Amino acid sequence: MTRHDFCPSCHENDTEDFFKIRNAPTQSLLTVKSSDEALAVKRDDINLGFCSKCGFIYNTTFDTTIDYFTQGYEDQQGFSPTFKKFITGICNRIIDKYDLREKDVIEIGCGKGDFISLLCELGNNRGTGIDPAYVPGRVQPNPSLRFIPEFYSQKHGSLPYDFICCRHTLEHIHETGNFLETIRNSIGNRKDVVVFFEVPSISRILKKQAFWDIFYEHCTYYSPGSLGRLFRLNRFEILDMYLEYDDQYLFIEARPVDDVSDKIQPLEEGIDELRELTRNFTVEVNQRLDKWRHDLKSLKDAGRKTVIWGGGSKSVGFLTNLDEMKAIDHVVDINPHMQGNYIPGIGIRYLGPYDLVKHKPDVVIIMNSVYKDEINRMLNERNLYPELVGL
Numbered sequence: 268m269t270r271h272d273f274c275p276s277c278h279e280n281d282t283e284d285f286f287k288i289r290n291a292p293t294q295s296l297l298t299v300k301s302s303d304e305a306l307a308v309k310r311d312d313i314n315l316g317f318c319s320k321c322g323f324i325y326n327t328t329f330d331t332t333i334d335y336f337t338q339g340y341e342d343q344q345g346f347s348p349t350f351k352k353f354i355t356g357i358c359n360r361i362i363d364k365y366d367l368r369e370k371d372v373i374e375i376g377c378g379k380g381d382f383i384s385l386l387c388e389l390g391n392n393r394g395t396g397i398d399p400a401y402v403p404g405r406v407q408p409n410p411s412l413r414f415i416p417e418f419y420s421q422k423h424g425s426l427p428y429d430f431i432c433c434r435h436t437l438e439h440i441h442e443t444g445n446f447l448e449t450i451r452n453s454i455g456n457r458k459d460v461v462v463f464f465e466v467p468s469i470s471r472i473l474k475k476q477a478f479w480d481i482f483y484e485h486c487t488y489y490s491p492g493s494l495g496r497l498f499r500l501n502r503f504e505i506l507d508m509y510l511e512y513d514d515q516y517l518f519i520e521a522r523p524v525d526d527v528s529d530k531i532q533p534l535e536e537g538i539d540e541l542r543e544l545t546r547n548f549t550v551e552v553n554q555r556l557d558k559w560r561h562d563l564k565s566l567k568d569a570g571r572k573t574v575i576w577g578g579g580s581k582s583v584g585f586l587t588n589l590d591e592m593k594a595i596d597h598v599v600d601i602n603p604h605m606q607g608n609y610i611p612g613i614g615i616r617y618l619g620p621y622d623l624v625k626h627k628p629d630v631v632i633i634m635n636s637v638y639k640d641e642i643n644r645m646l647n648e649r650n651l652y653p654e655l656v657g658l
């Protein structure tokens with residue numbers, strides 16, 4: 268196991284580990300077709316470290332040799348009306364804010380293309396989505412939209428663009444500083460480009476002991492302060508920064524400048540403030556896990572059928588810590604491309620909402636409370652009225 272002593276964000280050597288998860292599946296979104304294959308997914312420890320120089324949090328023992336992206340990767344969220352409403356809102360806001368109409372837009376790490384497709388449709392823009400894991404055929408065909416199945420590199424700077432967006436990708440990239448530098452260098456001398464990033468917020472994870480939001484594929488974790496410092500260090504001036512989706516997602520809008528900017532956003536916390544949140548995290552998470560073990564045992568002892576609603580990384584993160592209880596019968600996801608697959612590392616099969624009619628769960632644990640109303644409606648439509656527990 269190699270330890271990454273040097274901070275991937277500021278490149279200094281002053282990182283101390285503060286939290287460990289043992290034996291986490293190294294891949295949580297991999298498309299797996301059998302239980303055996305799911306259980307054979309490699310496991311490894313996660314060691315979260317805190318850089319005293321820039322406040323950056325990252326997995327100090329992350330294995331960079333694994334191919335995380337091209338072995339089949341299922342992360343499409345656009346099947347949820349709540350999520351659709353959320354990304355439509357983001358698109359409309361940035362279209363208005365930066366007058367993105369009939370412009371050229373690039374999305375780095377576009378996944379299946381949901382967001383860039385919407386940005387092109389709503390603003391009549393021309394788009395390029397870049398992602399090595401791009402899968403064709405999941406979005407409406409649009410002659411103004413093309414996809415390049417590659418990792419972003421400096422050569423892509425020659426593409427036409429007025430706007431670069433990158434959503435839920437940075438946290439999968441270990442060499443964070445180098446990645447930002449590549450983007451900044453690819454922009455060159457242009458000053459009229461706006462970059463827009465969205466990442467999960469580590470501040471919320473630390474404050475709420477959201478252990479299910481820590482999983483192996485997320486190798487880097489961002490707070491407003493550490494994200495701001497990363498962008499300034501790589502010659503971006505921050506135009507705006509805010510949290511959305513019940514404070515789960517952190518947004519940054521920035522523009523390229525020649526020197527290190529000194530503009531700090533109101534949302535940014537100091538390094539000491541963030542360090543304070545890491546101090547008791549292990550103790551607090553263990554208390555929370557003890558409570559969950561107690562509750563799951565009670566459910567199991569009482570013979571109550573318990574399922575998780577919400578597949579993907581959060582359920583893997585949750586079950587990594589609690590699967591030994593064997594209290595969860597099924598995991599449900601509305602993404603039809605996940606149904607029938609098996610959860611990497613855990614081996615439980617994903618079901619669709621309709622399968623619950625037969626199973627009749629007594630308790631549904633909701634991995635993301637943002638979807639609680641939507642899930643409740645879908646259950647009620649199927650004449651199911653289980654107890655709902657939201658994370």
Ligand SMILES: [Zn+2]
Nearest residue numbers: 274277318321
């Ligand atoms: Zn650092």
